[in-house]
Amino acid sequence: MAIMKVFVGLDYHKSVVQVCVLDEEGKVLANRKCENDVGEIVKTVRWHGDRVFAANVGICLLATGGWAWGAEQQPPDQRPNVLLLVSDDQRPDTIRALGNPIIHTPHLDSLVREGTAFTRAIAPNPICVPSRAEIMTGCDGFRNHVGVSSNRMNPELMRWADCMRQAGYHAWYVGKWMNDGRPTTQGYEESDGLFAEGGAPWWVDQVDYHGRPVTGYRGWVFQGDKGIKFPEKGVGLTPGIDKEFADAAIRFIRRKWETPFFLHVNFTAPHDPLLMPPGYEGKYDPEKIPLPPNFLPRHAFDHGNFEGRDEKLLPWPRTPKDVREDLAVYYAVISYMDEQLGRILAALEATGQADNTIVIFTSDQGLAMGSHGLRGKQNMYEHTVGAPLIFRGPGIPKGQRRDAQCYLRDLYPTVCDLAGIEIPATVQGRRLGPVLRGEVDSIYPAVFGHFADAQRMIRTDRWKLIHYPKVEKYQLFDLANDPYELENLAVGPCRATVFAELRAKLEAWQKEVGDPLVTE
């Protein structure tokens, strides 16, 4: 088999070289660490290729003057830090500066004012684990396997944290971990404030703020990288848990290093169970919170997840009272997280690093919260498939908005691009830098979403088509004139041409990615 590309990167801290060998179709043939000498590298390449190519690799290494990814990269100590902040189940319409007049999010608002907000980012498979795998691999589930064929991330894909470390960054992790392995087996050097499963022995039944039994984060516990548990900090979600994550992030930020950091912070807010954070009692009066414009007591048909855990957080039919009460605590939890996020940003300022840190805020997906008669995620509507996304930092325009469609998998290559790091060949996502800088208006003419074997979606600048194959239903929405997705235009002849075009594109995409629904 002919080899197309070979990438070589240096782990500055461990004095080893990583070699990634790909075939002409981009498939990873080898991705292994070698001793820091040419002989080991050549041996790896020859194992998968021919001598001539191996010799070329040697010349290429000499030409770049060392073990770095590329001759154009900057020295590590001149690169910006990267602070990635990810909330959990946060609807994209829950930031005051982006148009929600009820919620208070002063620190997210400051990021919006001082940075650039993307208003049409999506989490294509809107569930926690697949979405986080997409962020960490820069690939969708059809490539990284998570949420499609496995819960384990494809080992052949270069992890974002590995990429950053090999480019000379410290890669640190804080907060919720729900993917396979642990942060330290997925590229991060170290974690602090790590919150994951493993506390079942200490779990006792709890109820949420409204007295309903807790079903989310049961038995989760703070723990160290080697598995030691800290049940004394609480088992399961606790009302003030996001302060623990902020404290851990601040500890990392206060460290003094000569090389930049990549700090990945995963909050649990505002995922259920909804618990009133300390000091926020009475902050939001349920009776004064407007219902979502697309509130419904029931979804019109079985969308494929009626029996899902988070659809059962509220009884059917959904009532305005239940939804308003949930929204009041949901907003309080977001405001509390915003307060903690403000402490992290203040630590960047206090340590003199704010001007040289790229800050990214997003969520792993949104949530229905009564919209369309749903309570959970696992749907293709804007409130759920959408994710807030804000960039702030050196070179990023201030106070700007971008309506270019994009995916969470684009964060990884975007940061590589902004930091002068060559994007690994295994990454599928695209660079958002040209959009950030205003050089182009869009990157994707259409984006696609999927959930299990129950939903497939295509969204263009104006239209969205959702297919529910299990019940053989379609929904077509004109997002330009119907942003709340209230009128289904898939039925009837008036939009037959648009419908047919979108359906053809959706089916072509399914074939292209190897969707089991069309290939099996």
Ligand SMILES: [Ca+2]
């Ligand atoms: Ca989530």
